Amino acid sequence: MSIPFELPAENRDLSPRTGYTRAHWEAVADGLLTAAWRWSTPGRALLDLPGRPSRSGVRSDGLEGYARTFLAAAFRVAGAGGDDPHGLLERYAQGLAAGTRTPGRDDTESWPLILDHDVQGQPMVESASVALGLRLTAPWLWKQLDAGVRDRAEDWLRGALRHTPAPNNWYLFPYTVAGFLESVGRGDAETAAARRRALELLEGWYRGDGWYADGDGRAFDHYNGWALHLYPVLDAHLSGDADALAHHGARLRTHLEGLSLMSGADGAPLHFGRSLTYRFAASAAVALGAVTGHTPLTPGASRRIASGGLRYFLDRGALTADGLLGPGWHGPHEATLQSYSGPASPYWASKAFVALLAPADDALWTAREEAAPVEEADRVLALPAPGLLVQATRADGIVRLHNHGSDHVRPHEGETAAGDDPHYGRQAYSTRTGPTAPGNVPDNHLSVETGGRRSARRRIHPLGAGHGDGWGWAASWHRPVFAEGPPMVPGLRVESVTVAHGRYELRVHRVTGAPEGARLTHTGWATGPEEPLTSALYGLHGWDDPVPELLRAPQGTAWTRWARVPRLTGRCAGTSVHVSLASLTADTDAVPLRAAVGEVRVREGTVEVAWVGTGARTRIAFEPVEVRHGER
DSSP states (O other), X not given: OOOXXXXXXXXXXXXXXXXXOHHHHHHHHHHHHHHHHTTBOTTSSOBOOSSOOOTTOHHHHHHHHHHHHHHHHHHHHHHTTTOOTTOHHHHHHHHHHHHTSOOOTTOOOOOOOOOOHHHHOHHHHHHHHHHHHHHHTTTTTGGGSOHHHHHHHHHHHGGGTSSOOOSSGGGHHHHHHHHHHHHTTOOOHHHHHHHHHHHHHHHHHEEETTEEOSSSSOOOSTHIIXXXXXXXXXXHHHHTOHHHHHHHHHHHHHXXXXXXXXXXXXXOBOOOSSOGGGGGGGGHHHHHHHHHTOOSSOHHXXXXXXXXXHHHHHTTTOBOTTSOBOSBSSSBOGGGOOTTOOTTGGGGGGGGGGGGGSOTTSHHHHSOOOOOHHHHSOEEEEETTTTEEEEEETTTTEEEEEESSOOOOOGGGTTTOOOOOTTTSSSEEESSOOOOOTTSOOSSOEEEEETTEEEEOOSOEEEEEEEETTEEEEEEEEOOEESSSSXXXXXXXXXXXXXXXXXXXXXXXXXXXXXXXXXXXXXXXXXXXXXSOEEEEEEEESOSOSSOEEEEETTOOSSOSSEEEEEEEEEOSEEEEEEEXXXXXXXXXXXXXXXXXXEEEEETTEEEEEETTXXXXXXXXXXXXXXXXXXX
């Protein structure tokens, strides 16, 4: 699709895979900002972008427009050493003065006060972008402001220090505000307390393998990259705190060992978790690692992933005809959004422009683009701490994520709150498919049906994960939860194991405690009829028919207007074991699933599968879960 502003000519010598250079990043930032500023209020305090308002209201949405575009402008100007050819900082300085004025009778532009997250929370989110923008541009904006404007700005920002954030990554917003105030000589006991509190919580959320839970519980998603790593690492980098940078940077490096494999060959990030309308912000951690030197990637591979993500969305309709980032994924897509999503929400994509903090002569921009990990070889990577299994195939460039650990369920909710969250509860996600919408048949989902009720997967308990040469596994268990009637069936439990081998996904489920007459349904990947993809599912044991039925999901996914989903069904009274083989591929010569597996043995507590043509055999044991894979 055409991009509604001019970009430099592609440079296929320097960037053979994307054609993008630093000049392209600057041009995209300039184009996005020019388009957004057409919607500013007269005093420049709000950017009232068109579209459906969020639950926070129009004025909060206008602040969001100011704050999130300011972040892009700040990276753009700071990365150019203060060069501001479009006069961006003057606009943001005027908006800061107008937004922090005491509201009057005819006032239409002053910013909403920062209050507790459950009263008026969104301004606290935006305070971090305002503070970070001011910190990045301090020599050219903050230091040029009148003393009265600086005092008013500080008063408004301190609202983030005096009110309660949401119990997750939000604690890093007052942390970032405090970091800015301290950087301009306005720190005190209040700022120190906000920073100490956030760092203590962050330590408690760290689970290992470079992954943080987004608050208490087990929510793992893109917030790791664009929030939980970004704020502390960037703060340490800007302050020159070598000890803090070494501590947080080491975790970022470890995180990138897995995250770098989670981009498809077409540049798409995994469609997994919430706030996906932030799009190419998913590459912020990759860029930050390159800027700070805390990355396992070469500069050429880092730029390939970051530029690939940027170009992926620009080429697929993320921009409206007048150059705005519209809410959605490629183009508009309602199911991708959350209730807090407003017209300016997509501009958290600005975080990707942290790449511009690397100067023009940095290797991030001068090194020749190299292959992304998915382009180099088939890879399977287990991440035991978050309970995730990553499977990438070079032939079609698709990355799949098998979810045995992320559920977005708060500890106090227990296992009694029913309902399936499509962004967290599915068993698998990819860079080429999105989850089906609520109300449609769920993809990659296991459900127990009893008494006319169908279960959801809520809290997920990891049972381990591991990988070897070309294969890997992950396992978990959960108690099925029902929306109608009693939320639980006493004793009902499902244990699930996924083994990734090449392009294949061996899916094994053991159900215990199922009541008489209960049935099990299991679905595969959701794909559209016009997509160059094949979603295959085949029953190996425990199903009524090995060949699945195809069901329609008329609301489609982020890739297709409507989708088809394969589904297997079988009885599951008492204790039962169910084995299937699944695949998502763009390989037109792929071997049918029924021909990929030979003998399947299911005995008391074990499952053994022989693979045709490879001489390999997979053995899965329960109690405790143990997976072995190798030659006979």
